[in-house]
Amino acid sequence: MEYEVVRVKPQKQKERLNIYFSSGQYLGLSAFVFGQSSLAIGSKIDTKEIFKLIQKDFFERGKSKSLNFLSYRPRSSSEVKERLSKYFFKISGESKSDSILSIFPKEKIKTCAEIVCDQTLDWLKEKNFVNDYEFANWWINLRISGKPTSKKMIYYELRKKGIDKSILDEIIKDIDFNEVEVARKLYLKRISRPSYEPTIKNKQKIIRWLAGKGFSYDVIKRVIDEEDKVK
DSSP, rough: OEEEEEEEOOSSSSSSSEEEESOOOEEEEHHHHHSSSSSOOOOOEHHHHHHHHHHHHHHHHHHHHHHHHTTTSOOOOHHHHHHHHHOOOOOTTTOOOOGGGGSSOOOHHHHHHHHHHHHHHHHHTTTTTTOOHHHHHHHHHHHHHHHHOOOHHHHHHHHHOOOHHHHOOOOOOOOOHHHHHHHHHHHHHHHTSOOOOOHHHHHHHHHHHHHHHOOOOOHHHHHHHHHHHOO
């Protein structure tokens, strides 16, 4: 079946258009995808060509969405994939009764969105907008300069963000990072609070607190022993 284009109207969203067909249905497209197509008022298009345009539009929308997400700070590939998956799930379910998407089985649109999601992530990696090695280094430097913690905790945080173990093992071992001094800084900051009282109970709380941040018992004991000698 062929569909004839009868009208082209800008959407409220910037750089998007609605393409209206003689069937009374419409197709939302980015201006870029429309410009790359041969669509014009009076032209006819079949379902196969319409589906190709949907795929291309999903891809452009995915790129725009992910680049906006990445503009705030670097992201791991896992973070981007999660955000894109949610976005594509949303737009794949936008087929209103008067949308041309409604002529296709919902499962076909959903599968299309999943495929384009992976294509978008591959494009981001190819263009180096997403690089897990660079992200891991950025995160480590941020933690060291901002809110210092143990190597173990940094490793755990990055694993939660989906960074591959092989990347982390390579980076973590080369960090110029003195855990004893980091633990000492945190310990001194804790005991310098006006409300702190040097009781055994409070010291045990600090030990548990430092352990919760991933510092080993040996590191914690060394810091406390050394600071107790200074006093």
